[in-house]
Amino acid sequence: MNRRSFIKSTGIASLGLGLKIDKTYSNNSLSNFPIVIATWDVKNATKRAWEILSSGGNSLDAVEQGCRVEEANKKGQSVGIGGLPDREGNVTLDACIMDYYGNCGSVVYLKEIKHAISVARMVMEKTPHVMLAGEGAKKFAISMGFKKENLLTEKSKKDWIKWKENEEYKPIINIENHDTIGMLAIDKNQNISGGCTTSGLAYKMQGRVGDSPIIGSGLFIDNEVGGAVATGLGEEVLKTVGSFLVVELMRQGYSPSDACKIAVKRIVKKPNSNYKNFQVGYIALNKKGETGTFSIQKGFSMTQYNKEGNINFDSPYYHKQG
Ligand code: SD4
Numbered sequence: 001m002n003r004r005s006f007i008k009s010t011g012i013a014s015l016g017l018g019l020k021i022d023k024t025y026s027n028n029s030l031s032n033f034p035i036v037i038a039t040w041d042v043k044n045a046t047k048r049a050w051e052i053l054s055s056g057g058n059s060l061d062a063v064e065q066g067c068r069v070e071e072a073n074k075k076g077q078s079v080g081i082g083g084l085p086d087r088e089g090n091v092t093l094d095a096c097i098m099d100y101y102g103n104c105g106s107v108v109y110l111k112e113i114k115h116a117i118s119v120a121r122m123v124m125e126k127t128p129h130v131m132l133a134g135e136g137a138k139k140f141a142i143s144m145g146f147k148k149e150n151l152l153t154e155k156s157k158k159d160w161i162k163w164k165e166n167e168e169y170k171p172i173i174n175i176e177n178h179d180t181i182g183m184l185a186i187d188k189n190q191n192i193s194g195g196c197t198t199s200g201l202a203y204k205m206q207g208r209v210g211d212s213p214i215i216g217s218g219l220f221i222d223n224e225v226g227g228a229v230a231t232g233l234g235e236e237v238l239k240t241v242g243s244f245l246v247v248e249l250m251r252q253g254y255s256p257s258d259a260c261k262i263a264v265k266r267i268v269k270k271p272n273s274n275y276k277n278f279q280v281g282y283i284a285l286n287k288k289g290e291t292g293t294f295s296i297q298k299g300f301s302m303t304q305y306n307k308e309g310n311i312n313f314d315s316p317y318y319h320k321q322g
Contacts, residue, residue, distance in 0.1 A: 032289030033186040035306040036062055039231045039283055040179045043312065045069040046305040049185055059185040059193035060099045060121075067095070067117040067195045070181045074153050078179045081114040082153045083199025085160050086206050087167070091151035094198050094213035095120045100191035100223040106131040106213040112148045113141045117197045120213070130215065151199075163203050180212050182219060182229025184285050192287070194219050194227045201234065210234020216244035225251045226287055228259070231300070232280035240266050246284050256284035257292025257316070264294050264318055281315055294318070 034053035038046050049066030053059070071080025078084065085091045095116035096106035105124025108131065110116050119141040123132050132140055142148065152160075180198035187193075196219040198212040211217035211234035218234070220243035221227040228246035230237045237243075242263050249259035260282040268275040281295030283302045293302040293315040300315040 032306060033190060034059075034062075034188050035285065035289045035291065035304065036066060036183060036185040037283050037285055037291050037293075037302055037304045038066065038183040039181060039229065039281065039300075039302060041301055041312045042066075042070055042181060042303050043305075043310050044073075045181060045183065046303045046310055049183060050305040050310065053185060053187055056188055058189070059187040059191050060097070062185040062187065063183045063193050063195035064097060064117055064121055066183045066185075067181055067197045068115055071114050071117060071197055074155075076179065077156055077159070078199050078202070079181050079197055080116065080199070081149070081151045082156055083151060084156050084202035085152055085199075086204045086208070088206050089152065089157075089160055090206065091156070091199055093151070094200055094209055094218075095196060096213045096215055096219050097121050097124060097193070097195045098215060098219055098221040098227075099124070099193045100221070102221070102223070104130055104215045104221075106215060107133070107137040107141075108209045108213045109134045109207065110137045110141070112151060113138060113146045114149060114151055115146065117195050119144070119146060120195075120197075131213070160203065180218070180231040182212075182231055182283060184221075184227040184229055184283065186285065186287075186289050190287065192221050192223050192227050192285070194221045194229055196229050198231075211237035211242065214238060216241050218243060220244045220247045222247050222251070224287065226256065226285050228256075228263075228282055228284040230280065230282050232295070233278040236267050236278065236280050242267075242280070242282060246282055250284065250286050255292060256286050256290055257294060260284050260292050260294035261316075261318075264296055268296060268318055276319060283315075 036049040045066040049062040052062040074082040093110045093116035098104040105120040182196040184194045228243040246259045279297045281300035283293045
C-alpha cells in the first residue's frame with residue numbers, strides 16, 4: 001500500500017465522524033503480512049522489527065527488539081534512557097508486552113533499567129504474574145541480569161530544572177509532549193504481538209502511572225482479531241479502556257481505521273470533555289494485516305514497515321481548528 005492509497009483507505013473524506021463505516025474485516029486477503037506498525041516516526045525501530053519479521057522471526061521478538069531501539073535512544077525524551085523525569089527528578093518507566101497466546105507482562109514505575117519492554121517480557125515468561133511495580137520490578141530485573149544505570153541524561157536534567165522555575169503542574173498533556181512507543185506486528189505465521197514503552201507524562205506527580213503498562217488500555221492483542229496501542233494522555237485512555245475497545249470494534253467487523261476513530265470519538269464525545277487541550281492517538285492492525293490510525297489532534301503519525309517499505313504516515317484527526 002502506498003501513502004496515497006493508505007490515506008484513501010483511512011477515509012480522509014469521512015473524518016467528520018458522522019462517518020460512514022466500512023466493514024472491511026470480513027474480506028479475506030492474506031497477503032499483507034508480515035507487517036509492523038508503530039506510533040510516531042520511529043523508522044529505526046520499525047526497521048529493526050522488520051529485520052526479524054522478514055527473516056522469518058516471530059512477532060514477539062520483533063516488537064520487543066523494535067521497542068528496544070527507542071529505549072536505547074538517548075535523544076528520545078519520552079522512552080527509556082533520556083526520558084523526562086517526574087516532578088522530583090525521577091525517571092520512571094512503564095511498559096507492557098502481549099503475545100499471540102494472550103500472555104502478557106508489564107512493569108510500572110521502573111527506575112534505572114532502560115529496557116522496560118524486556119523486563120515486561122521477563123515478567124510474562126519467568127513469573128506467574130502479569131505486572132510488577134517499583135522496587136520489586138527493579139529487583140526482579142537485576143536478578144534477571146539487567147544492568148542498573150542513570151536514566152536522567154544531562155539534557156533531560158536541564159529541561160527539568162528549567163521546568164522547576166515555574167513548577168507549573170498541568171496534568172494536561174501538551175500535544176507535542178507524548179511519544180510513547182507502541183508497536184504491533186504480524187509475523188509470517190499470521191501471529192500478532194504488541195509492545196508499549198514510555199517514561200510517561202513529563203513532570204508527572206511522583207507515583208503517577210498512565211495507560212501504557214495497563215493491558216487493555218495502552219495495549220491489547222487478540223490473535224483472532226488484531227491489536228491496538230495508544231499514545232497520548234493516559235488518563236483518558238484508561239477511562240475508556242481504549243486499546244481493548246479498538247480490538248473489540250475490529251471483532252465486530254470495523255476496519256482498523258474506523259475502530260480507532262470510534263475509540264477517539266468515545267473520548268471526545270464525553271460530557272465535559274476537554275479534548276481540545278489534549279492528545280490521544282491510536283494505531284491498530286487486524287488479522288489480515290490491514291492497518292489504521294486516528295488521533296484527536298493534528299500531529300500524530302504512524303510508521304509502517306511491510307514489503308512495500310518503511311513509511312511514516314500522518315494520522316487523520318478529529319479536531320479541526322479555526
Ligand atoms: C502516559 N500514554 O503515560 C502515556 C504518555 C505518552 O509519551 O504517550 N507519553 O499517559
